[in-house]
Amino acid sequence: xxxxxxxxxxxxxxxxxxxxxxxxxxxxxxxxxxxxxxxxxxxxxxxxxxxxxxxxxxxxxxxxxxxxxxxxxxxxxxxxxxxxxxxxxxxxxxxxxxxxxxxxxxxxxxxxxxxxxxxxxxxxxxxxxxxxxxxxxxxxxxxxxxxxxxxxxxxxxxxxxxxxxxxxxxxxxxxxxxxxxxxxxxxxxxxxxxxxxxx
Amino acid sequence: xxxxxxxxxxxxxxxxxxxxxxxxxxxxxxxxxxxxxxxxxxxxxxxxxxxxxxxxxxxxxxxxxxxxxxxxxxxxxxxxxxxxxxxxxxxxxxxxxxxxxxxxxxxxxxxxxxxxxxxxxxxxxxxxxxxxxxxxxxxxxxxxxxxxxxxxxxxxxxxxxxxxxxxxxxxxxxxxxxxxxxxxxxxxxxxxxxxxxxxxxxxxxxxxxxxxxxxxxxxxxxxxxxxxxxxxxxxxxxxxxxxxxxxxxxxxxxxxxxxxxxxxxxxxxxx
Numbered sequence: 001x002x003x004x005x006x007x008x009x010x011x012x013x014x015x016x017x018x019x020x021x022x023x024x025x026x027x028x029x030x031x032x033x034x035x036x037x038x039x040x041x042x043x044x045x046x047x048x049x050x051x052x053x054x055x056x057x058x059x060x061x062x063x064x065x066x067x068x069x070x071x072x073x074x075x076x077x078x079x080x081x082x083x084x085x086x087x088x089x090x091x092x093x094x095x096x097x098x099x100x101x102x103x104x105x106x107x108x109x110x111x112x113x114x115x116x117x118x119x120x121x122x123x124x125x126x127x128x129x130x131x132x133x134x135x136x137x138x139x140x141x142x143x144x145x146x147x148x149x150x151x152x153x154x155x156x157x158x159x160x161x162x163x164x165x166x167x168x169x170x171x172x173x174x175x176x177x178x179x180x181x182x183x184x185x186x187x188x189x190x191x192x193x194x195x196x197x198x199x
Numbered sequence: 200x201x202x203x204x205x206x207x208x209x210x211x212x213x214x215x216x217x218x219x220x221x222x223x224x225x226x227x228x229x230x231x232x233x234x235x236x237x238x239x240x241x242x243x244x245x246x247x248x249x250x251x252x253x254x255x256x257x258x259x260x261x262x263x264x265x266x267x268x269x270x271x272x273x274x275x276x277x278x279x280x281x282x283x284x285x286x287x288x289x290x291x292x293x294x295x296x297x298x299x300x301x302x303x304x305x306x307x308x309x310x311x312x313x314x315x316x317x318x319x320x321x322x323x324x325x326x327x328x329x330x331x332x333x334x335x336x337x338x339x340x341x342x343x344x345x346x347x348x349x350x351x352x353x354x355x356x357x358x359x360x361x362x363x364x365x366x367x368x369x370x371x372x373x374x375x376x377x378x379x380x381x382x383x384x385x386x387x388x389x390x391x392x393x394x395x396x397x398x399x400x401x402x403x404x405x406x407x408x409x410x411x412x413x414x415x416x417x418x419x420x421x422x423x424x425x426x427x428x429x430x431x432x433x434x435x436x437x438x439x440x441x442x443x444x445x446x447x448x449x450x451x452x453x454x455x456x457x458x459x460x461x462x463x464x465x466x467x468x469x470x
Contacts, residue, residue, distance in 0.1 A: 002207070019207035019249070020239070041200040042237035043304065055277065055306040061236030062307065065207055066229070066251055109303065118302070130388035131301025171283060172259040172273045173231040173307040 004068050008033065009077030019065050023057075023175075024048045026064035027074055035075040035104050039133070046132030049105035050074050055174040056112045062175065069178025075104035084111050086152065090145035098136035106132050110146045114153055122147055202239035209251040213337045213366050216252050221339045221362030223248045228364060230258075230273050231307035233300070234316050252364065258311070261285065269335070269369040272311025280305060287372040288330070290470075291379035295326040298381075301389045314350070315365040317357045317416075320391035324351055325411025326381060327370065328419055329399045334358075335367035342366070351416040376402040380467030382459045383412065394452075396460035398423075398467045406464075410441050410456050418444045430468050432461045 001016040006023075008031050015030040027036045027050070039047035041060045048060040051073040059072075078084035087107055090096070097103045106129070113119050113128045125146050126139075134142060169177065210216040220226050226248035229235050238244040252258050258273035261284045268287045278284050279296035286292045299305055299313075299322050313323045314334065324347075332347035339362045347368075350358050359365060378400040383392035395411035406427045408420040418441055420426070426437045434457035441456055442448045 018204065020202040020204055022201070022240075025201075041240050043233065046301070046303065049303050052306075056303040057306050058233075058236075058303050061232060061240065063207070063229075063232065063236070063251075065209075066232065066253065112302065127388050128302065131303055171261070171271075171275075171278050173253050173275050173309060174277075175307070176253040176273075 002065055004064050006064065006067055006069075007071040009073055017064050019063065021064045022060050023050070023052075023062040023064045023067055023072070024059035027059060027072070033074050033076050037101055037104055039101065039105075044133070045102070046105040046109060047102050049108045049132065051077075051108055051112065052175045053170075053177055056108055057174055067175035070175040075108060078107070078111070081111070083114065083149070083153070086149050087111055087114075087145065090148045091142070094141045094145035094148065096137060096141040096145040097134075102132060102134045102136075106134065106142060110142075110149075113146065114150050119146075119150060120154075125150065200240050203242055203245045205239075205246055206248045207251065208248070209254055211255060213252070213255055213257055213364060214339075216250050216255065217337055217339045217362055217364055219248075219250050220364065224361060226250060228252055228312075228315070230309040230312040231275060232312075233304050233308035234312065234318070257366070265372075267369050267371045269367050270310055271367055272315075272365050273309050274311075274368075276300075276305035276308050276310065276313075277302070279310070287370050288377075288379060289375060291381065292326070292370075294379075295322055295381055298322065298383070304389075310368055311365045314347070314368065315357060315359065317351045317353075317355050318391070319354050319415060319417070320393070320395075320412040322383070322392070322395070325392075325395040325397055325409050325417045327368070328409045328411070328417045329379070329397045329407055330373060331371035333369040333371075334365055335369065336363050337366040338363045344369075348416075348419060353416065354414055373399070374402050378467045378470045380463035380465065380470065382462035382466060384455050384459050394455040394459040396456070396463035398460065398463040400467050408437075408460055410444075410446065410460060413441075413446050413452070413456065415445050418446070427464065430464065432457065432464055434458070434461065 004017050005014045013031045027033050037047040039045035043058045043061040050059045109132050119125045119128050208219050227246040229249045229251050258271040260271045262269040263285045268285050276296045276299045313321050333344045334350045336343050380398040383395045392412040397409035399407040406423040408423040409417045411417040426433050438453035438457045
């Protein structure tokens with residue numbers, strides 16, 4: 001077990017976790033935030049998409065221990081975000097969800113896309129959202145909802161808000177920017193046996 | 200769908216990482232974990248020990264000299280996509296990075312990890328084969344450099360020995376007048392390529408061609424004069440050559456691997 005500290009939606013969460021614990025399980029099991037969904041658990045479906053240190057990532061294929069010191073925002077952490085509020089409204093009005101299982105990942109990926117100013121056209125949106133699978137909607141409503149908010153943002157000249165943030169301090173995988181260079185030695189030594197056996 | 204148990208180390212220098220790696224022959228390096236993560240979850244990989252190199256400063260260092268740009272192994276695809284690091288090709292590397300998997304994967308996946316895994320269907324091994332690239336390798340007691348084209352030996356097989364780490368990737372600066380094209384054919388946007396084509400047109404008129412994502416390392420054609428005339432490609436002749444070089448001999452493989460090179464050639468004229 002190892003002590004892992006991750007700031008989740010602004011709240012510091014510290015837990016003793018085995019090294020094999022995924023960031024998604026850390027969020028769901030240790031912090032009790034169940035808005036982050038697990039679909040495929042091998043990085044294909046996008047349901048587990050979260051934001052970490054300002055960039056989106058797959059929490060199912062990211063080890064929690066590897067993100068020690070990182071700041072993570074899950075769908076619950078976007079309640080007060082104006083851009084996310086517009087996306088939620090557009091998702092509702094465009095029928096961009098049915099069962100809702102993919103929706104947290106869809107919303108976080110869509111918000112990142114608009115925030116980075118990385119799409120202009122419907123085709124751009126389709127390509128950029130291809131990492132998030134939905135088995136209900138046929139995608140038409142999702143693409144329309146993202147396009148609606150993208151057009152609103154473009155009209156306001158609000159795109160590219162994030163360009164050039166932090167420069168060289170952001171090199172390398174997201175989640176690894178805290179504790180650069182700090183040697184932690186062996187910080188996790190496998191999974192301890194359950195405490196049911198006395199031997 | 201959860202990994203088996205493993206020990207996890209997070210050293211602060213490459214030398215320490217190499218020493219820990221040498222302590223167990225089944226140990227694996229992990230960086231962004233965008234390939235190893237799924238393999239751990241599916242238990243296709245069950246290493247007893249993982250060595251996380253993402254907090255090592257030199258792994259994220261970038262050196263820009265007159266003749267080359269050297270990337271630390273842990274530079275992410277998104278770092279290249281976003282232009283946070285220099286691109287000696289005037290935009291070709293950024294263009295390749297933008298098309299790797301999905302944004303939420305590119306923010307953690309690394310150039311070093313992609314090359315060390317040596318999946319023929321991954322983007323960097325093919326894209327970088329059209330450039331002069333040297334791989335910096337660090338071992339427990341010494342370091343060495345290997346040209347990229349000798350680094351990959353076969354599918355999922357590289358020149359890396361026991362205890363060695365891919366530490367850096369040096370890209371020689373091509374002529375600013377070189378033009379590049381890149382194309383891949385995937386079943387689904389963001390999936391691994393079934394065929395990858397890379398074209399480089401040099402100022403002297405020489406055209407280099409890379410045929411990637413077959414079952415083997417990228418097929419390199421140093422002088423494509425036999426196949427290319429201006430913007431057109433002799434696809435039949437090229438497919439004969441590729442089959443002679445080891446491409447699977449089926450109508451489908453011939454078709455996609457030549458079509459994708461035609462697309463790359465076309466893009467090189469748009470650049």
